[in-house]
Amino acid sequence: MNNLKIFSGDLIMNIKTTTGKTLKILLALLFSVLIAGVAYAEDLPADPIQQDKLEAGKKVYFKRCVWCHGVEGGGDGPSHDRLFTKPRNFTQGTFKIRWTNSGELPRDQDLINTVTHGLTGSAMPPWGDFLKKEEIEAVVQFVKSLVQDREFDDEDETVEDVVTELGDNPWGVTGPYYHGIPQEAIDEGKKIMVANKCFECHGGEGAGDGNPTMKDDWGFPILAASWKECWNFRGARRNHFDPFNVARTVSTGLNGTPMPNFRDKISIEDRWKLAAFVNSLCPRKKIDRLTNKPIPDFLIASKYTKGEIVPKISDPMWQAPDHDPKIVDRAEDKSDHPRRNYIALAGQITIGERNFDPKSDNLWVSSRWNKDQGIYYLVEYDNRFLSTDPEYPEAVAIQWPAKLQDLFGAEKPYFIHGDSKKPVDLWKASLMPKDYSATNAPKEEGYQLDVTVEELNGNGYETLVAKDTEPTVKVVDAIYHQGRVKVMFQRALTTDGDMDVQIPAESFIPVAFMQWAGADKEKDEHMAISTWYYTILEPEVDTGHMLTMSFMMGGIFVGLQGWLVWMTNRTRKMYADGKVIQDERPF
Numbered sequence: 001m002n003n004l005k006i007f008s009g010d011l012i013m014n015i016k017t018t019t020g021k022t023l024k025i026l027l028a029l030l031f032s033v034l035i036a037g038v039a040y041a042e043d044l045p046a047d048p049i050q051q052d053k054l055e056a057g058k059k060v061y062f063k064r065c066v067w068c069h070g071v072e073g074g075g076d077g078p079s080h081d082r083l084f085t086k087p088r089n090f091t092q093g094t095f096k097i098r099w100t101n102s103g104e105l106p107r108d109q110d111l112i113n114t115v116t117h118g119l120t121g122s123a124m125p126p127w128g129d130f131l132k133k134e135e136i137e138a139v140v141q142f143v144k145s146l147v148q149d150r151e152f153d154d155e156d157e158t159v160e161d162v163v164t165e166l167g168d169n170p171w172g173v174t175g176p177y178y179h180g181i182p183q184e185a186i187d188e189g190k191k192i193m194v195a196n197k198c199f200e201c202h203g204g205e206g207a208g209d210g211n212p213t214m215k216d217d218w219g220f221p222i223l224a225a226s227w228k229e230c231w232n233f234r235g236a237r238r239n240h241f242d243p244f245n246v247a248r249t250v251s252t253g254l255n256g257t258p259m260p261n262f263r264d265k266i267s268i269e270d271r272w273k274l275a276a277f278v279n280s281l282c283p284r285k286k287i288d289r290l291t292n293k294p295i296p297d298f299l300i301a302s303k304y305t306k307g308e309i310v311p312k313i314s315d316p317m318w319q320a321p322d323h324d325p326k327i328v329d330r331a332e333d334k335s336d337h338p339r340r341n342y343i344a345l346a347g348q349i350t351i352g353e354r355n356f357d358p359k360s361d362n363l364w365v366s367s368r369w370n371k372d373q374g375i376y377y378l379v380e381y382d383n384r385f386l387s388t389d390p391e392y393p394e395a396v397a398i399q400w401p402a403k404l405q406d407l408f409g410a411e412k413p414y415f416i417h418g419d420s421k422k423p424v425d426l427w428k429a430s431l432m433p434k435d436y437s438a439t440n441a442p443k444e445e446g447y448q449l450d451v452t453v454e455e456l457n458g459n460g461y462e463t464l465v466a467k468d469t470e471p472t473v474k475v476v477d478a479i480y481h482q483g484r485v486k487v488m489f490q491r492a493l494t495t496d497g498d499m500d501v502q503i504p505a506e507s508f509i510p511v512a513f514m515q516w517a518g519a520d521k522e523k524d525e526h527m528a529i530s531t532w533y534y535t536i537l538e539p540e541v542d543t544g545h546m547l548t549m550s551f552m553m554g555g556i557f558v559g560l561q562g563w564l565v566w567m568t569n570r571t572r573k574m575y576a577d578g579k580v581i582q583d584e585r586p587f
């Protein structure tokens with residue numbers, strides 16, 4: 001920055017001694033220099049370590065950070081073992097989220113932002129909620145002192161700010177959802193994505209399913225980000241829908257990962273268009289500040305369908321955007337489709353082999369019903385790669401209270417497979433993709449899935465057993481397409497089985513979901529689970545009844561969100577207390 005200041009100093013002197021006309025010319029010149037990015041393309045010294053803050057920083061570090069990052073910052077604290085993205089080893093001085101050029105050290109402000117907002121999508125918490133500003137500034141200096149292979153004070157360690165030149169987004173759109181980017185910019189962005197082959201790593205539709213074999217600089221497996229889950233971007237800075245985050249990442253690359261820097265290949269204008277495209281893929285949902293994930297949709301309303309329900313996932317009657325219709329109000333969202341509900345999943349960490357690191361953290365569920373054909377649930381979720389090992393199939397299940405009629409008020413069975421007094425009815429689909437290999441380029445039309453349906457009853461985890469009655473649940477269609485698993489369940493509303501849920505119209509029915517990522521060797525209790533949600537069969541004639549019902553659900557919703565916060569905090573605390581057992585990971 002120093003040089004720039006001197007430069008503008010000269011400029012001001014010139015201005016004082018020249019006429020108005022020259023002034024304009026000079027300003028125009030300065031402007032073009034800025035646009036070309038030359039004024040900022042300077043190497044400046046890295047921010048030196050502020051020695052006076054080290055003592056205070058060390059205290060914070062040993063209280064808050066050591067559990068994951070280790071005594072010497074080697075990324076080997078007691079909780080490191082079960083984490084999928086490992087806590088950073090600070091020794092090499094490699095930092096992902098920066099405003100500096102590829103391979104360079106970060107500025108202090110980059111580290112302060114990281115510690116304040118956390119690295120979403122990883123275990124690195126947002127410390128701004130727990131630590132004072134001064135504590136964060138101090139611990140950042142201590143982290144810098146843990147770097148051994150490089151010296152922040154070394155005059156050879158220069159940094160170049162490659163982000164300031166981006167300026168603000170050219171469309172002037174602002175948060176929280178950054179609406180109003182013209183469609184042409186998004187379409188051009190897609191072309192820029194294709195021309196720069198982002199899909200080789202990020203997959204054809206940005207689900208992060210382009211390459212299963214990448215490693216990071218520390219030798220750990222790493223997967224490209226899913227652009228459909230921008231709340232999991234490390235550099236989201238808790239401003240999840242801001243295209244700036246993408247433009248920044250594309251300009252700097254992510255040190256220590258295969259994610260390259262495209263500063264020399266893509267002009268600033270095009271980087272913004274690319275960012276607009278990437279950003280457009282992320283569903284607009286309200287994000288909860290405590291969990292940094294979308295707030296779940298608490299009520300799955302099953303749409304009453306006059307005429308035939310087409311049991312085909314690709315049928316237009318099942319097409320619906322992932323966006324929250326309250327946030328994105330578009331004509332196509334108003335067609336007569338069931339709402340696609342966001343269901344939050346968390347790793348099962350209560351019993352048996354616990355899952356601290358589930359591969360999927362959400363499902364999307366939509367539903368239709370009528371008297372003749374019964375009820376249909378379309379369950380979808382993103383998972384980059386599927387298992388082809390019959391011992392570890394991909395699987396997803398819907399759980400119901402088996403004896404709904406015996407429950408009073410808001411009573412529900414225990415959410416993990418019920419309890420001795422309140423049994424559950426579980427519909428489970430195990431999935432094997434046909435002609436599939438993860439290293440193949442994803443097929444345009446998707447992969448067909450071989451489905452095995454099981455109907456089980458549970459009276460608690462230990463007592464989960466297959467029913468011996470005639471099968472009643474069907475999976476009518478299933479496909480794996482561009483990183484997304486889609487499974488359509490169907491059943492009659494009522495059955496003869498006395499351990500089957502009998503589904504009434506127009507009343508709230510508890511329903512929960514479970515999911516197993518076979519490719520990550522998830523199986524049995526090593527799974528992702530939801531808490532109880534509610535589903536309701538919409539009345540045949542809309543009487544405004546539903547509105548009143550949704551209103552009544554407010555209380556239940558608060559409880560539900562509480563569960564997610566509780567699960568998140570519990571997992572975080574177990575890490576922080578070093579209670580996460582170090583057992584073998586499949587990777």
Ligand code: HEC
Binds near residue numbers: 079087094124
């Ligand atoms: C629960 C575990 C956990 C705790 C506690 C934790 N971190 Fe992290 N931290 C991580 C993980 C995991 C990553 C790596 C994420 C990634 O690479 O995507 C990380 C990465 C970092 C990075 C690298 C940022 C970058 O751009 O690459 C910094 C700096 C950092 N942590 C600082 C801290 C500080 C300071 C504390 C204490 C105030 C702390 N962390 C506490 C898990 C933790």
Ligand code: HEC
Binds near residue numbers: 223233258
């Ligand atoms: C060689 C493989 C590769 C290519 C090519 C690639 N990426 Fe990435 N990208 C990655 C990986 C790996 C990550 C995840 C890094 C991590 O988890 O820390 C990533 C992460 C990202 C992220 C998330 C950043 C964050 O804050 O977490 C964005 C956005 C992104 N890439 C955009 C792009 C765009 C746009 C292109 C094309 C111009 C591109 N990538 C090309 C490998 C690649």
